[in-house]
Amino acid sequence: MTSTHAPRPSFRNLKEVAQVAPGRHILGVANFTTGSADPSVDEGYPSVAIHMTGSVEDGFAEVWTSDRPVRAGQAGSMSYAHDGEFLFCTGRIPETADYVEATEAAYTEVLALTGSLGYRQLVRIWHYISRLNEETAEGLETYRAFCLGRARVLERYGMTDDMPAATVIGSHGGGIVFYFLASRGGTQINVDNPRQVPPYHYPRRYGVKSPNFARATYVRSDDGATQIYVSGTASILGHRTMNAGDVEGQCRLALDNIAYLIGEGNLSAHGIQPGRTLDDLRTVKVYVRRRSDIERVQRICRTAFSRSADVVFLHADICRHDLLVEIEGIVPGERAVERRSLPGPVATQEWSALPAAQQPDWHAHPAYERVRSTLSAAPPLVSPDELGALRTALAAVAAGSARVLQMGDCAESFYESTPDQVALKIAAMERLAERFAARAGLPVVKIGRLGGQYAKPRSHAVEVVDGVELPAFRGHMVNAETPSAEARRPHPARMLWAYHLSDDVQRLLRTHRNGSAHAAVPPGPWSSHDALVMDYIGPLVRNDPATGARFLASTHFPWVGERTGGIGEAHVLLLSLVSNPVACKVGPRSTPESVLALCALLDPEREPGRLTLIARMGRDAIGTVLPPILRAVRAARHPVVWLSDPMHGNTVRLPSGAKTRYLDDMVAEAATFRNIVEGHGNHVGGLHLETAAYDVAECAGGPAPGDGELGNPSLCDPRLTIAQAAALIDRVF
Ligand SMILES: O=C[C@H](O)[C@H](O)COP(=O)(O)O
Ligand SMILES: C=C(OP(=O)(O)O)C(=O)O
Numbered sequence: 001m002t003s004t005h006a007p008r009p010s011f012r013n014l015k016e017v018a019q020v021a022p023g024r025h026i027l028g029v030a031n032f033t034t035g036s037a038d039p040s041v042d043e044g045y046p047s048v049a050i051h052m053t054g055s056v057e058d059g060f061a062e063v064w065t066s067d068r069p070v071r072a073g074q075a076g077s078m079s080y081a082h083d084g085e086f087l088f089c090t091g092r093i094p095e096t097a098d099y100v101e102a103t104e105a106a107y108t109e110v111l112a113l114t115g116s117l118g119y120r121q122l123v124r125i126w127h128y129i130s131r132l133n134e135e136t137a138e139g140l141e142t143y144r145a146f147c148l149g150r151a152r153v154l155e156r157y158g159m160t161d162d163m164p165a166a167t168v169i170g171s172h173g174g175g176i177v178f179y180f181l182a183s184r185g186g187t188q189i190n191v192d193n194p195r196q197v198p199p200y201h202y203p204r205r206y207g208v209k210s211p212n213f214a215r216a217t218y219v220r221s222d223d224g225a226t227q228i229y230v231s232g233t234a235s236i237l238g239h240r241t242m243n244a245g246d247v248e249g250q251c252r253l254a255l256d257n258i259a260y261l262i263g264e265g266n267l268s269a270h271g272i273q274p275g276r277t278l279d280d281l282r283t284v285k286v287y288v289r290r291r292s293d294i295e296r297v298q299r300i301c302r303t304a305f306s307r308s309a310d311v312v313f314l315h316a317d318i319c320r321h322d323l324l325v326e327i328e329g330i331v332p333g334e335r336a337v338e339r340r341s342l343p344g345p346v347a348t349q350e351w352s353a354l355p356a357a358q359q360p361d362w363h364a365h366p367a368y369e370r371v372r373s374t375l376s377a378a379p380p381l382v383s384p385d386e387l388g389a390l391r392t393a394l395a396a397v398a399a400g401s402a403r404v405l406q407m408g409d410c411a412e413s414f415y416e417s418t419p420d421q422v423a424l425k426i427a428a429m430e431r432l433a434e435r436f437a438a439r440a441g442l443p444v445v446k447i448g449r450l451g452g453q454y455a456k457p458r459s460h461a462v463e464v465v466d467g468v469e470l471p472a473f474r475g476h477m478v479n480a481e482t483p484s485a486e487a488r489r490p491h492p493a494r495m496l497w498a499y500h501l502s503d504d505v506q507r508l509l510r511t512h513r514n515g516s517a518h519a520a521v522p523p524g525p526w527s528s529h530d531a532l533v534m535d536y537i538g539p540l541v542r543n544d545p546a547t548g549a550r551f552l553a554s555t556h557f558p559w560v561g562e563r564t565g566g567i568g569e570a571h572v573l574l575l576s577l578v579s580n581p582v583a584c585k586v587g588p589r590s591t592p593e594s595v596l597a598l599c600a601l602l603d604p605e606r607e608p609g610r611l612t613l614i615a616r617m618g619r620d621a622i623g624t625v626l627p628p629i630l631r632a633v634r635a636a637r638h639p640v641v642w643l644s645d646p647m648h649g650n651t652v653r654l655p656s657g658a659k660t661r662y663l664d665d666m667v668a669e670a671a672t673f674r675n676i677v678e679g680h681g682n683h684v685g686g687l688h689l690e691t692a693a694y695d696v697a698e699c700a701g702g703p704a705p706g707d708g709e710l711g712n713p714s715l716c717d718p719r720l721t722i723a724q725a726a727a728l729i730d731r732v733f
């Protein structure tokens, strides 16, 4: 197997735990043995003992190793270690009369720890619970008390419907022992099994609070290593136990369920390639309720799994009284296998033959080729599924049943792409979208100028600062704003920086979407950026292995700007070849002919949700320029979304040289836009705004913070404060 950074599990003899292969480090150990013991890091790694066997000879250790050095620690009663990409952590809740509260406390600690160490994605959790099916002092079955405590915490964290793979199984004593893996990054897909109702939709009779976990979790770490963690799987179809009383029937059905779960059809429906079989499972645990059934179960499993698989059999209680067998396992990933099927860079880049405006001059830089090839091999930042969801949302906007609020910085800053700052931006967007939705009486789709808006087109290639002529600042993806020749020199490695920060931001956006991608109008928040730097977006055009379609993997919603929207030029051709929903700015010099040519190229199929036109004409020009364009697009039957960008046509220079914009001008343009669009019987799609998430004094008018001290920290154009943006919405809608 190619070396990867994915943690690797193996089952060992209890006495051979510490004998790891050269170059590998122990991330954590779960000892399955004759008694339980609290977690500790006494050996330099976290380890815990779970009472699961009747004799020491039957005992074994599940050992997790990493090919990177690990750091171990203790947090309260939990022990953990992490390697920069994955965290292993274990804890124990001693026997108690109140498992609801104890579980709640433990899960709260778990989420606090993963948050503080920065491993926010739970990947896989195991729980071993003594007296699983017995009633606690409160008269609640232990299993249900546990589920209730856990659900309370997950509800509090808004994590109720997208939990990773899990096992909850009986032990022979010691309260509740749990251990889990969490990751810092990479891609994670929680996989459902259509043969089985998702556990959180089980009818209430299976628990006070339904259990909450995915049937499997697929993980791809940043180096391309993949793993599939299969949850404890039993003889359940729909939500019903099948083959009651028949252990062999139950064993076969559990195996069928797993085979279906990781098979080609189900995985590809989740965007995962290739399909796997039972033969691919390696570390397998089989739990059998009645000791006397173990041999029969072993016989079936022997032929089901590969000879190379490690399979252990444990005598254990299972969550439902009538379940006799439960099976879990892990499909280890091999980079070579996965690489072939990942959305790779496309072979032909037709656009590279065409002229492209506004490109940095960095081709002679020694890092240039390496950066381009690194970007070509980097995982996509957005998935075809997400693009499909946004297209659905935009189709609703085109039909008039929803609106769009696209907003954010003119130029996103590398230094403001931290979790705190991004959280502020998302919160501001949510607040404004709520206000807009309330006024419009319609759902509002949120799209940030966020998660990749790091490059700027400029009116002039140079500027003069203190008498010295310098190259213009072109966004953090290209150069730095500091007015010195050195800072303004474009550096291609900035594209990698932009990629990784975008990846961080995309993750945060994803947590805020919280599974709402399946809503009738998936509300976002989604990402967008100006599709400007060809050396960045070119290598990030990928093939969707499921459909063969190409997509731009840097953002959900790329747009071409006023200066790069020429027909016969590279930017527009690239957008015409990808399946993302796309947008074009339409400026004061646009004509019905130029816009129709764009529509023909970008929306040849006339698909609602595919193309958005963003009018940015200026308060004076819009009244004459927009109407003929609107009529032409309508007559050509392109079901586009119409947005108003009332910012870019209304920028003025102050005597100091600084740029500003007046709220009254913006309100005037947006209100005229609304009148014209509605006057022609079209739907107003919404607004495209440049905003700051904290108070600034960049635009003038309305509820400006009035405090001259706030200044103008914008990297490029003047932004509205959230109060000004709210006033604009109130005055236009
Ligand atoms: O955001 C849009 C453009 O990059 C910006 O308006 C250009 O500003 P400039 O005219 O100062 O170059
Ligand atoms: C560059 C931008 O606008 P335009 O292309 O409309 O000038 C922008 O929106 O940042």
Ligand SMILES: [Mn+2]
Residues within 6 Å of the ligand: 410, 411, 648, 690, 716, 717
């Ligand atoms: Mn701008």
